[in-house]
Structures are given as C-alpha cells and as structure tokens.
Amino acid sequence: MASRFDSKTYVLNQFNALARKYFPQEYMRVNSGKKGYRLSDGTQNLIEKAKTIVNRAEESREIIPHSTTIIYKYGVVFQKIFEDLSQFQAFTSVKSRSRRGYRKELEFMGFDLKKIELELKKSSNPPVKSQKDEKYVRDIKKQYIQMVVDGEFQNLKSDIEEKQSLFILENSVGYKFFDIQTRLVTSITQKFDQLRMLKNEKEKIINSQETFRTKINEITPQIPKYEKIIQIQKKALGVYERTDKKEALLTDSELSLFLKILTISLERYIKMIERREKQRIEQRDQYLKLILEPTKYEGLDEALWKEVVFIIESHGIELLQGKNWFPFKFPDELRAYITNKDVLTKFADLRTLEKELEEIDKELQKKSSFNEASNLINDLKNTKNSLAESKEKIPKLKLEIQQLIESINEEKQNLLQTLD
Numbered sequence: 001m002a003s004r005f006d007s008k009t010y011v012l013n014q015f016n017a018l019a020r021k022y023f024p025q026e027y028m029r030v031n032s033g034k035k036g037y038r039l040s041d042g043t044q045n046l047i048e049k050a051k052t053i054v055n056r057a058e059e060s061r062e063i064i065p066h067s068t069t070i071i072y073k074y075g076v077v078f079q080k081i082f083e084d085l086s087q088f089q090a091f092t093s094v095k096s097r098s099r100r101g102y103r104k105e106l107e108f109m110g111f112d113l114k115k116i117e118l119e120l121k122k123s124s125n126p127p128v129k130s131q132k133d134e135k136y137v138r139d140i141k142k143q144y145i146q147m148v149v150d151g152e153f154q155n156l157k158s159d160i161e162e163k164q165s166l167f168i169l170e171n172s173v174g175y176k177f178f179d180i181q182t183r184l185v186t187s188i189t190q191k192f193d194q195l196r197m198l199k200n201e202k203e204k205i206i207n208s209q210e211t212f213r214t215k216i217n218e219i220t221p222q223i224p225k226y227e228k229i230i231q232i233q234k235k236a237l238g239v240y241e242r243t244d245k246k247e248a249l250l251t252d253s254e255l256s257l258f259l260k261i262l263t264i265s266l267e268r269y270i271k272m273i274e275r276r277e278k279q280r281i282e283q284r285d286q287y288l289k290l291i292l293e294p295t296k297y298e299g300l301d302e303a304l305w306k307e308v309v310f311i312i313e314s315h316g317i318e319l320l321q322g323k324n325w326f327p328f329k330f331p332d333e334l335r336a337y338i339t340n341k342d343v344l345t346k347f348a349d350l351r352t353l354e355k356e357l358e359e360i361d362k363e364l365q366k367k368s369s370f371n372e373a374s375n376l377i378n379d380l381k382n383t384k385n386s387l388a389e390s391k392e393k394i395p396k397l398k399l400e401i402q403q404l405i406e407s408i409n410e411e412k413q414n415l416l417q418t419l420d
Contacts, residue, residue: 008032010094011110018113022074022120024169030082039082047075049168057128057166067172069130077123081116088112088119133173141419144181148416153192157185177418184415188408195404202397205390212387219380226373233370237360246353255346260325261338263291265312268319283307295347295354312338 012030019028029040039047050071057064081088090112131139140163147156164178234240249255266287273281281287286304289297313335320326328334337343364370 007106007108007110011092011108012037014113015111015116018111018117019078023071023078024171026171027071027169028078037082037085039078043075044079046071046168047079050075053166053168054126054128058126061129062166063129063131063136064166065133065136065172065174066130067133067169067174068166069126069128071168072126073123074120077120081119088116090115133167137174137177145416145419148412148419153185153189157189160185180418181415184411184418188411188415191404191408191411195401195408198397198401198404202394202401205393205397209387209390212383212390215383216380216387219376219383223377223380226376229369229373230377233364233367234360237363239357239360242353242357242360246350246357249346249350249353252346254340254343255350257325258338258343258347259294261312261316261320261334262294262308264323265316265319266291266308269311269315272315272319295350296358300351309335309338 012032015030016025016028019025027043027046029043030037031040050068053064053068054072056062088111089109091107092110093107144156144159147153147159160178160181164175164182167174167178169175270281270284270287274284283304286299287308290300290304290308294300313331316334317328317331320328328337
C-alpha cells in the first residue's frame with residue numbers, strides 16, 4: 001500500500017539538504033506551523049550569539065574562530081530569508097502514485113532553492129579576522145603552558161572564560177577544548193583558595209599561641225596569692241569541712257548502692273512503661289530530674305518519694321536483675337533497703353550538704369575579692385586549654401596543607417598533559 005505523501009516533510013528535507021552545505025546540520029532547525037515555516041528559537045539564539053561575538057570582535061579587533069564566523073556569515077542570510085519568506089518560496093510539483101496505482105502530479109508551496117542558494121553564495125565574510133578552530137587552539141595552548149608554568153592561574157581562568165565564549169558550537173574543537181580547561185583550572189583555583197585559607201588559619205593560630213603564652217606568663221605569678229584568698233574565704237565558711245563529709249558519703253557503700261538502685265530503676269521504669277503503653281508517663285519530668293540530680297532535686301517531697309518506693313518495690317527486681325552489683329532477690333528485701341532509716345539518713349545528710357554548699361557558693365559569689373581570684377584562675381585555665389588545643393590543630397593543618405599542595409601539583413600535571 002502506498003503511504004500518504006507529506007508535502008511539509010518533503011519541503012523541509014529539500015531545504016535541509018541545501019542548508020547543510022552552508023550551515024552545520026545539527027544546528028539548523030526549521031519549524032512548520034499554521035503560519036508557515038520559521039527558524040527555531042535554538043537556531044535563532046545561536047545566530048544572535050554569533051552576531052554579538054562578531055560585533056564585539058570588530059570593535060576590539062579580536063580574532064575569532066572560523067566555526068563562529070560560519071554561523072554569522074550564513075546565519076544572517078537565513079534570518080533574512082525567513083523574515084521575508086514569501087520572496088523565497090515557489091510552487092513546486094511532484095508525481096505521486098495513488099492507492100489505485102496510477103500516478104498523479106501534486107503541486108504545493110515550497111522553497112525556491114535556487115534563489116536561496118544564490119543568496120547564500122552572495123553572503124560576505126564578517127568584517128573581522130578569523131582563524132581555523134584547530135589552529136586557534138594550537139596557538140592558545142602555547143600561551144597556556146607558559147601561564148601554568150608561571151602559576152598565573154587566575155589570569156588563565158579569566159582568559160579561558162573569555163575565549164570559551166567565542167566558541168558557540170558545542171561539538172567544535174575549541175568548545176570541547178575550553179570546556180575541559182574550564183573544569184581543570186576551576187578545580188585548581190578553588191584548591192588554591194582553600195590552600196590560602198588553610199595557611200591563613202595556620203598563621204593566625206601561631207600568632208594566637210604567642211598571645212596565649214604571654215598571658216600565661218603574666219597571670220601565673222599571681223596565682224598563689226589568689227589561691228590563698230579563695231582558700232581562706234572557703235575555709236571561713238566551712239566549705240572544706242562540708243566537702244570532706246560529702247566525699248565520705250559519696251564513697252559510702254550503702255549510700256552508693258542506694259543511689260544506683262534509685263536512678264537506674266527509675267530510668268528503666270520510664271522506658272519500660274512508655275514502650276509498653278505507648279504513652280508518656282505523667283510524672284516523667286519529675287522522675288528525670290530526680291535521676292539527673294538525686295542529691296539536689298528540690299521537688300523530692302513525701303508524695304513523690306512514696307511513688308518512687310512503690311515503683312522500686314513493684315518493679316525493681318525485674319528492672320535490675322542481672323546486674324552484678326544488685327544483691328536482692330525479693331521485693332520485700334529491696335523495699336526494706338531503700339526505706340532503711342540509716343541509709344535514708346545518709347541520703348538526707350548528703351542532700352543537706354549539697355544545699356549548704358550551694359548557699360555558701362552564692363554567698364562567695366557576692367564577694368568581689370573571691371570573684372576576682374576565681375576569674376583570674378579560670379582565665380589561666382582557659383588560656384592553657386586554648387594553647388593546648390591550638391597546638392593540636394597545627395599538625396593537622398600542616399598535613400592538610402601538604403595533601404592539598406600534592407593534589408594541586410597532580411592537577412597541574414593533568415592540565416599540562418591536555419595542553420601538550
């Protein structure tokens with residue numbers, strides 16, 4: 001069966017066969033519609049780019065690649081043709097075989113190919129100097145090799161950006177060459193920027209170390225005097241006496257076991273209930289505060305303590321069994337321990353000491369002489385820490401700098417290979 005004849009396809013095929021003799025085939029696109037034929041937006045944009053480059057080069061007397069001048073030379077002609085297309089169209093006829101087997105002649109509006117080609121042949125070269133793409137690239141390579149050797153990477157990057165804009169055909173030798181150069185040089189310049197930042201950071205740290213050392217040398221001789229001031233004031237308010245009692249209680253085996261049972265059982269209870277019941281425990285915040293600071297939490301009243309005792313008695317064995325420090329096997333034994341008068345007295349004494357030490361600390365903070373001494377001692381401690389931290393950073397920075405230099409040198413060699 002004979003296929004239906006498509007006049008538009010026939011006309012466009014004829015036009016493209018002619019156009020490819022003057023214009024790169026892959027960049028010539030003609031659209032057809034109700035209003036007739038027109039150059040595609042992509043083709044129009046390409047020609048406009050070529051016109052811009054030629055106009056700029058005419059003013060600067062710059063040499064441009066031959067591939068761009070071709071787009072200009074014939075592109076402006078194609079624009080002229082499609083702007084006044086009626087002057088370049090003519091009726092044409094073709095014989096076509098019908099479905100019944102006989103031949104008939106079809107007539108339709110097509111392109112006046114002879115007139116179009118005559119117009120293309122009359123087109124003049126652009127008013128600028130041009131150079132074949134291959135020679136353009138060969139000549140520029142020599143300049144770029146010297147720029148790489150001299151380390152002029154910022155100038156090289158700028159020149160590549162400028163030259164790359166002259167090549168508008170993506171499949172041209174020059175466009176591909178400059179595309180590769182752009183990636184390589186951009187990577188190198190970025191690493192140079194990073195190297196500069198690392199070196200500046202290293203210099204800044206080294207300078208700060210000298211400042212730290214000077215400060216330490218100024219403060220250190222004053223420390224014994226200020227330590228004596230703090231010691232006298234703390235002793236007068238009974239800090240050391242209470243601190244010794246506190247340490248003794250914290251190392252007491254009975255109280256230590258009591259605190260472990262209290263905090264760990266509560267923590268595990270919260271997780272167990274919330275996982276099992278899929279909802280938040282109402283007293284969760286109170287329990288957490290007690291877990292974090294059992295000797296300081298002020299919300300530990302009689303009602304909360306009864307809840308805690310009930311939880312430990314009911315779930316303590318289940319929650320703590322398997323711990324090598326947990327000696328109880330029965331709930332009544334566990335309850336007897338956590339409600340033991342002697343243990344609770346120690347717990348209460350520890351909480352009282354914590355409260356008293358907090359009150360004394362508040363009173364000490366009101367004394368200007370104490371604050372001055374404390375601030376100076378803390379300042380010395382912080383300065384020594386800063387110095388130690390800076391010393392740790394230097395070797396890491398040196399390693400980063402060395403690795404970055406090696407990476408830059410490697411990329412420079414890769415760049416030179418593409419220019420060879």
